[in-house]
Amino acid sequence: MSSRLETIKNQFELYLDAITNALPDSRLKDAMRYSLLAGGKRVRPMLLFAALDAYELNMETGFPMAAAIEMIHTYSLIHDDMPEMDNDDLRRGRPTCHRVYGEDIALLAGDGLQAFAFEQLKNIGDPKKAVDLCVLLAQMAGPSGMCYGQDLDLAADGASSLEDIERIETYKTGCLIALPLCSAAILADRPQDLAKWKEIGKEIGIQFQIVDDLLEKTSNSAIMGKSLSDERNEKATALTFYTLEEGQAKVKAYEASILEKLEALCLADEELKQLINQLALRTH
Numbered sequence: 001m002s003s004r005l006e007t008i009k010n011q012f013e014l015y016l017d018a019i020t021n022a023l024p025d026s027r028l029k030d031a032m033r034y035s036l037l038a039g040g041k042r043v044r045p046m047l048l049f050a051a052l053d054a055y056e057l058n059m060e061t062g063f064p065m066a067a068a069i070e071m072i073h074t075y076s077l078i079h080d081d082m083p084e085m086d087n088d089d090l091r092r093g094r095p096t097c098h099r100v101y102g103e104d105i106a107l108l109a110g111d112g113l114q115a116f117a118f119e120q121l122k123n124i125g126d127p128k129k130a131v132d133l134c135v136l137l138a139q140m141a142g143p144s145g146m147c148y149g150q151d152l153d154l155a156a157d158g159a160s161s162l163e164d165i166e167r168i169e170t171y172k173t174g175c176l177i178a179l180p181l182c183s184a185a186i187l188a189d190r191p192q193d194l195a196k197w198k199e200i201g202k203e204i205g206i207q208f209q210i211v212d213d214l215l216e217k218t219s220n221s222a223i224m225g226k227s228l229s230d231e232r233n234e235k236a237t238a239l240t241f242y243t244l245e246e247g248q249a250k251v252k253a254y255e256a257s258i259l260e261k262l263e264a265l266c267l268a269d270e271e272l273k274q275l276i277n278q279l280a281l282r283t284h
Helices: 003-021 027-036 043-054 059-081 097-123 127-141 146-155 162-172 174-187 191-218 244-263 270-281
Strands: none
Touching (some): 003 270, 043 059, 059 174, 146 174
């Protein structure tokens, strides 16, 4: 990550701390902050900041939307980790929210983060953009986006096809990857770019999940900072159908396709290209 993106990431962490610290003191607040402020790669906010930079906009203008996106992502992780879903014990290098606060408060923490995400959009200066971002957030996170992908994932079994796996990841992972990229287009008054960003986001999402699948086979929970539960849960992944070498080749092929689509947008996109490359090469 470049020094510019590292600096904005640090500033964003302080922003998240401040807006959540202002909430009324409660177990709910503590659980929300426990999960939201546990660190993590902040992939989705960083994609938004890098895309805003590509549009030659101030990256800090993206803080409210980046906070909303990260809250939605964190709520989904809290709920994913619960016994009713993946039943995991470790997330971002720490015990999962329900292991620390109990299932009742963890459920509320996810609910609270989801609602608080939409509240962040009051800080978007332009009312029309705020409305457009609100609709986009709901579409990408809800029953035609991420939640739909989670439903497909829960319904899948070990006999799922590769096409089924890619469909799951298009929605479950890809929608929240496309979300920050599309958000940057809205903030930059470039609605004509939305379709291309959705394509790019879908491919980054599938690539991101293949890398995760590779690391599940070659890494461990201490390095990854989360439970590696796919095999335990007998969940089909891309590597059910690919060898490790084929999976690595697919990651490179997706990167080439993503960069080709990015070139077509004709943006000042060096930060974004570097970030996409780092996501493909990540080790945790």
